[in-house]
Amino acid sequence: MAEKIVSVFCVEQNFAEQRVDKVLFLQFPNYSRSYFQDIIDRGCVLINDKPVKKGSLHVQVNDKITVNFPPAKEYDLTPKHVDFEVVDVNDDFVVINKPAGLVVHPSDNNKDEASLIHGMLHRFKDFQNFTDDQRPGVVHRIDRETSGLILVARNEFSQRTLISMFEHRQIHKTYLAVVARHPHKIGKIELPVGRDPVHRHKMSHKGIGCRDALTFFDVLTYYKDSSLLAVRIITGRTHQIRVHMAALGHGLVGDSVYGYKSKLIDRQALHAWKLSFEYNGKKFEYVQPVPEDMKTLLHNLKHGQSFK
Numbered sequence: 001m002a003e004k005i006v007s008v009f010c011v012e013q014n015f016a017e018q019r020v021d022k023v024l025f026l027q028f029p030n031y032s033r034s035y036f037q038d039i040i041d042r043g044c045v046l047i048n049d050k051p052v053k054k055g056s057l058h059v060q061v062n063d064k065i066t067v068n069f070p071p072a073k074e075y076d077l078t079p080k081h082v083d084f085e086v087v088d089v090n091d092d093f094v095v096i097n098k099p100a101g102l103v104v105h106p107s108d109n110n111k112d113e114a115s116l117i118h119g120m121l122h123r124f125k126d127f128q129n130f131t132d133d134q135r136p137g138v139v140h141r142i143d144r145e146t147s148g149l150i151l152v153a154r155n156e157f158s159q160r161t162l163i164s165m166f167e168h169r170q171i172h173k174t175y176l177a178v179v180a181r182h183p184h185k186i187g188k189i190e191l192p193v194g195r196d197p198v199h200r201h202k203m204s205h206k207g208i209g210c211r212d213a214l215t216f217f218d219v220l221t222y223y224k225d226s227s228l229l230a231v232r233i234i235t236g237r238t239h240q241i242r243v244h245m246a247a248l249g250h251g252l253v254g255d256s257v258y259g260y261k262s263k264l265i266d267r268q269a270l271h272a273w274k275l276s277f278e279y280n281g282k283k284f285e286y287v288q289p290v291p292e293d294m295k296t297l298l299h300n301l302k303h304g305q306s307f308k
Contacts, residue, residue, distance in 0.1 A: 006067070007067045010062055011060065011062060017060070020057045020065070021056070023059055025167070040052050047066075075111050077134070079119075079122035082102065082114050082122065084119055086123075090154070091154065092154055094137075095150075095151055095275065095286055097288050101145065103115045117135065124154065130156060130159075132159075137159060139159055142272050146175075161279075162279075165277060166236065174275075176220075176290060177228075177252055178226055178297060178298070178307070179251065180226055181226065181227070187248070188216050189215040189248060191205040192207075192211055193205060193237040203237070214233070217232070225308070227250070231245075246258040252269055264305065265293055265294065265296075269294055269297055271288075271290045
């Protein structure tokens with residue numbers, strides 16, 4: 001059984017006046033800032049023996065920081081055959097077209113089902129060289145019912161590098177989304193996203209432990225009672241697009257949690273469409289067309305059907 005690890009250190013001059021989540025990320029580079037934000041929200045980080053409530057808190061020289069790392073959850077990652085399309089293979093990373101319905105990695109909610117990581121371990125033998133035996137190669141995630149492009153690291157150096165690039169917003173993602181009704185032609189949504197205080201499986205712009213989130217969108221097509229958007233996220237909060245569009249009054253079509261159920265599609269109409277970044281001095285750009293269920297949805301909407 002995995003044991004809880006406690007780490008204690010004092011803030012040195014070079015970390016003074018920086019955010020505590022950034023200091024933790026720099027002190028423990030194998031973890032992401034989002035991981036530290038999560039354990040801060042769970043009361044696992046203390047400064048001078050007092051729980052930290054916000055990752056944005058600035059630390060001072062000689063502050064004593066105590067990190068109670070929760071026990072690592074262990075899942076069976078025996079390699080398994082999983083159906084997904086490989087878009088590109090690089091020495092340091094792989095770009096995948098993830099089908100809707102496939103989870104990226106195991107969690108308590110899906111520990112017995114095959115994930116993208118099970119499939120990567122089966123298809124790419126070098127994935128078994130990771131010391132992280134629970135989320136090897138993972139640098140970002142997209143929801144189970146969201147289709148499209150996802151970037152996976154092939155070694156620990158590139159995993160750290162790509163996680164850092166996401167943290168510094170050097171990797172650009174654009175989604176296609178079908179939303180209810182007709183929003184303005186272009187828009188900017190700047191609302192924080194945190195855990196819903198009542199429904200813990202949901203996120204909310206009025207939630208607990210909210211973090212800044214920024215979304216831009218452009219309307220590509222207006223339909224009868226819905227719209228096709230190109231959505232660009234600057235931050236990468238959990239369920240960000242779904243929460244932001246719902247807060248604006250234009251929830252996603254097919255989204256039974258934040259938006260609107262639809263007779264035309266049985267999952268949220270959200271697709272990771274474009275991915276671009278620069279790595280080792282070379283520019284990479286990927287575009288992935290929508291899968292068949294969204295093609296059918298868009299065809300029906302184009303011909304005047306209601307999404308309801």
